[in-house]
Amino acid sequence: MTDGLDVAALRADFPILGRTVRDGKRLVYLDSGATSQRPRQVLDAEREFLEQHNAAVHRGAHQLAEEADEAYEGARSRLAEFVGVDAGELVFTKNATEGINLVAYALGNAATAGPEAHRFVVGEGDEIVVTEMEHHANLVPWQELCKRTGAKLRWFGVTDDGRLDLSNLDDLVTERTKVVAITQQSNVVGTVNPVARIAARGREVGALSIADSCQSVPHSKVDLRSLGVDFAVFSGHKMLGPSGVGVLYGRRELLETMPPFLTGGSMIESVFMDHTTFAAPPQRFEAGSPMSSQAVGLGAAVDYLSVVGMDRVAEHEHSLTEAALRGLAEIPGVRVIGPTEAVDRGGAVSFVIDGIHPHDAGQVLDDEGIAVRVGHHCAWPLHRRFGVPATVRASFYLYNDLDDVASLLDGIRTAQKFFRVG
Amino acid sequence: MQLQQMYQEIILDHYKNPHRRGLREPFDAESFQVNPTCGDEVTLRVKVSGDTVEDVSYEGQGCSISQASTSVLTDLVVGGSVDKALSTMDAFIELMQGRGQVEPDEDVLEDGIAFAGVAKYPARVKCALLGWMAFKDAVAKSGGSTEGAS
Numbered sequence: 297m298t299d300g301l302d303v304a305a306l307r308a309d310f311p312i313l314g315r316t317v318r319d320g321k322r323l324v325y326l327d328s329g330a331t332s333q334r335p336r337q338v339l340d341a342e343r344e345f346l347e348q349h350n351a352a353v354h355r356g357a358h359q360l361a362e363e364a365d366e367a368y369e370g371a372r373s374r375l376a377e378f379v380g381v382d383a384g385e386l387v388f389t390k391n392a393t394e395g396i397n398l399v400a401y402a403l404g405n406a407a408t409a410g411p412e413a414h415r416f417v418v419g420e421g422d423e424i425v426v427t428e429m430e431h432h433a434n435l436v437p438w439q440e441l442c443k444r445t446g447a448k449l450r451w452f453g454v455t456d457d458g459r460l461d462l463s464n465l466d467d468l469v470t471e472r473t474k475v476v477a478i479t480q481q482s483n484v485v486g487t488v489n490p491v492a493r494i495a496a497r498g499r500e501v502g503a504l505s506i507a508d509s510c511q512s513v514p515h516s517k518v519d520l521r522s523l524g525v526d527f528a529v530f531s532g533h534k535m536l537g538p539s540g541v542g543v544l545y546g547r548r549e550l551l552e553t554m555p556p557f558l559t560g561g562s563m564i565e566s567v568f569m570d571h572t573t574f575a576a577p578p579q580r581f582e583a584g585s586p587m588s589s590q591a592v593g594l595g596a597a598v599d600y601l602s603v604v605g606m607d608r609v610a611e612h613e614h615s616l617t618e619a620a621l622r623g624l625a626e627i628p629g630v631r632v633i634g635p636t637e638a639v640d641r642g643g644a645v646s647f648v649i650d651g652i653h654p655h656d657a658g659q660v661l662d663d664e665g666i667a668v669r670v671g672h673h674c675a676w677p678l679h680r681r682f683g684v685p686a687t688v689r690a691s692f693y694l695y696n697d698l699d700d701v702a703s704l705l706d707g708i709r710t711a712q713k714f715f716r717v718g
Numbered sequence: 719m720q721l722q723q724m725y726q727e728i729i730l731d732h733y734k735n736p737h738r739r740g741l742r743e744p745f746d747a748e749s750f751q752v753n754p755t756c757g758d759e760v761t762l763r764v765k766v767s768g769d770t771v772e773d774v775s776y777e778g779q780g781c782s783i784s785q786a787s788t789s790v791l792t793d794l795v796v797g798g799s800v801d802k803a804l805s806t807m808d809a810f811i812e813l814m815q816g817r818g819q820v821e822p823d824e825d826v827l828e829d830g831i832a833f834a835g836v837a838k839y840p841a842r843v844k845c846a847l848l849g850w851m852a853f854k855d856a857v858a859k860s861g862g863s864t865e866g867a868s
Binding site for chain 1: 779
C-alpha cells in the first residue's frame, strides 16, 4: 500500500493481472499508456448490457431500445460530469484518433457548408500550430488538412529536458492561426503541458484550440471547461474502459455550427431526395449505429475511477513515477528521455540504455514478465528531436505498485548483464 | 529462460561485429526499408556482375536481430549467383514465418539457422526480415529476378 491506495485490493478487480506470462512469471504490466486493463466492473457492465438491454441505440420504440438508449446516454452523462462539461458537448467516436479527424475534416468541409460555418473555414494564409511532441494522431490529420486547404503547419519545439519551448508563443500563435492542437500530457516523455495558457493565447487571436487529453483524463482530475479549450479528445481503452470507443468534447456553441464529418443515418433531421438537414449535436456527429456496450463499459470505468478518486490516482502514480525516475538515475548507462523530475509530469517514463537497442531491452524485460512498450510510440518526430530511433517506455496506472517499479529496475540490470554492457 | 534460444551467440557476434557493414561504391541498386512500427531502418546496396552477387553493403539502425540478420545475409549471398541468393532468401523467409515449426537446413542457411528461435516471437520476425526485404527490392531494381521469392 502506498499513499492511501490499497493497490492489492484494486488489483483483485483486474483478472488479467492475476495471470502469469513467459513460463510462470508474475505479469508486471507497465504498458497502460498504450492500453489499460479492465476491471471486472467494466466487463460485468458490458455483459449485463448485452444480456439484458441490447438493442440498436436511437432507433427503436420497444422496451429494449428504450433501455439501450438510456444506458448509452447515461454513460455520456457520467462521462460529461467526469470531465466537467455538459452531456450535449460530448460525442462518442471510435477512438481519439477519429475524434481529431472529425474536427479536421469538419473544418475542411466548412468552406462549402454555408454561412453559419464560416468561422471554421481554413484556407491559404491560415496557420495550424501543433507541437513537436504530438502523437501522430494529433499531427498527421493536421498535416493532411493543410494539404487539402493550403494552410501552413507550424509547431512548438521541445527543449532538451522534454518541455515545450513556449518562448515564441506570441510569434507562433497569431491572427493567422486557425487551430492550436496540443497534447495535454506527452505519451512518451510524460510532460504535462500548460494547455490553459496556450488555449488562452489562442482565444486572444481567435484560434480554435484542441487538446489531446488521452494521457491526462485517465490519470488525473481534468476539468475541460476550466482548461479553456474548444475541443478535446480522449479514449476509452486507456482509462479502464473498452476499446472501440473514444470521446470528443466540443464547446456547445461550436458543435452547434460545425459541419459534420461522417454523414448517413442517425445524424439527420430531415432527408429529401436532393438534400438533408442535420440533427443537433452531439447526434450530428454520430453517424451510423453507434457502439453501445463499449460506451456502457466506459461509463462503468468512469464510475470505477470516481470511486477510487482521481486525485488519489494521480498522487499514487506520482509516487511511482518518482521512484522510477530515482531508480533509473541510479543505473549507469540508462538515460531518461524527458523530464527527470516528477514535476508537471505524468507516469510515462521513456529511456534508452547504452549498448542495448530498445527492442532487445524490451525482449529481456518480457522474458522477466515485464510488459513495456518499445519503439517510437507513435511520436516519431519527438524521437528524432532527441536523436534516438526508439525508446523503452514504462507507463504506470493505479494498479501498479512499488514492486512493479523494482521489477523494472531489476529487469534493466538483467538486460545489461545479458548483453554484457553497463 | 528462453532468451538464449533467441539471442544465440552467433546473433550477438554478428551484432557486435557486423560483416560488410558500410555503404560502398560501385553499386547497381539501393533500397531503403523501414519498419514503421518501431523505426528500425536499413539502406542496402547490391552490386551484381553477370549472374553473380559481387557485393552487398548496408547501413542502418535497429535491434540486434535486424542488424545481425543483415550481416548474415551478406555472408550467404555475396559471391554466389543471384538465383542461389534468392532461393536462400526463400528458405530464410520460410524459417522466419514458420513459428518455430520449420527445421532449418544448415547447408543452405549457415549462420542463418541461429534465427530459428526468433521465429517463435511473431513481433520480432519483421526485424529479422528487414535486411532481406531490402535485398529483395535492390535485386529487383538491379534487374535481377525475384520470381519465386515470396
